[in-house]
Amino acid sequence: MLEEPSGIAELHVDRRRPAPSASTTAALTRQPPVLLVHGWASTVAYWEPLAAELLDEGFEVWIPELPGYHPGEALPEGFAWTLESAAASIAAIAAEYPSPVHVAGxxxxxxxxxxxxxxxxxxVASVALIGMVPAPPNQGFKSMLEAQLEQGFIDDATRAKCMKAWFGPLAPDEERLLGEGFNLPFDVLGPSGLAAMAGVAADVPNKVTAPTLVIAGVGDRVRSLDQAESFVAASPGRQLVAIPDAGHSVHWEQPHACAEALGAFWRETSPPPA
Known part of the structure; x- marks a missing residue:
């Protein structure tokens, strides 16, 4: 088991096993669980379409909520919201499984x-990056978010701009569902937003030894396809799947295509034991 570092948060995790009626095979059922890690100002609700596809394919799915993101959950006293502390909190979940797990964020x-x-x-058996590669953030978005963080709350206009950039046009019920993350306490939204903007340290990507997949929506306005291609070209251990008719939230917009890309990647890079 993982020796827990100080300052980690105990996370709420939704663990789901494939239904007996799922189109599973013996090979698939021996794959490790898949951890789906959500983004900033988001709730786990936006994983539902992808989770359903993965469960139908026979994968076990674990959906943790990042520190402070579970409704009514307070951050531990003295907890500092950073990528490192969030990763340590997720690590404590991953360590519950006896072998390395797949992680998609x-x-x-x-x-x-x-x-x-x-x-x-x-x-970690493998890592999949959805709508993300380490690259400088869009400067317009960065300036907008910095102004919001300085004022201490996310106003309605900024919320609407974010939702449009992340999801494109939405039906009213979808907008209400997917926008729930903005209702979190600002002591969670603010620091996690700063972590999102800062991104990983420059040396982090080269420390990753697990096979890495980037899934990019061709129309992503937050991380461009050019940025994804440059990141993947920098290492032979990285792969790219570009999905048409999708933007930043390809897992929500094109869940079937996203699940197909993930499943093929996991079966190729982490084949089950014979």
Whole structure:
């Protein structure tokens, strides 16, 4: 088991096993669990379409909530919200499984997943980055968010701009569902937003030894396809799947294509024992 570092948060985790009726095979059922790590100002609700696809394919899915993101959950006293402390908190979850697990992170969750993979390599079988590669953030978005953090709250106009950039057009019920993350206490939103903007340290990607997949929406306005291609080209251990008709939240917009890309990657890079 992982020796827990000081200052980690005990996280709420939704653990799901495939239904007996799922189209599983013996090979798939012996794959390790998949940890889906959400992004900034997000809730685990946006994983539902992808989680359903993965469960149908026979994968066990664990969906943790980042520190302070579970409704009604307070951060531990003295907890400092950083990529390192978030990754350590996720590591404590991953360590519950007897062998390395697959980790997929979206946006901020991708930075957490990379940090986890760099700091706890023995816990990670593979890492998938969805809508994220280490690259300078969009300067317009960065300036907008910095202004919000200085004023101590996220106003309605900024919330609307973020939602449009992340998801594109949404039905009213979807906008309410996916926007719930903005209702979190600002002592969670603020520091986790700063962590999202800062991104991983420059040396983190090269410390990652696990096979790495980048899933990019062709129309992503937050992390461009050019940025994804440059990141993948820098190491032979990285792969890229570009998905058409999707933007930043490809797992929500194109869950079937996203699940197919993930499943193929896991079966190729982490084949089950014979």
């Amino acid at each position: 979206h946006s901020l969750g991708g930075s957490v997943a990379l940090t986890l993979s760099a700091n706890y390599p023995g816990l």
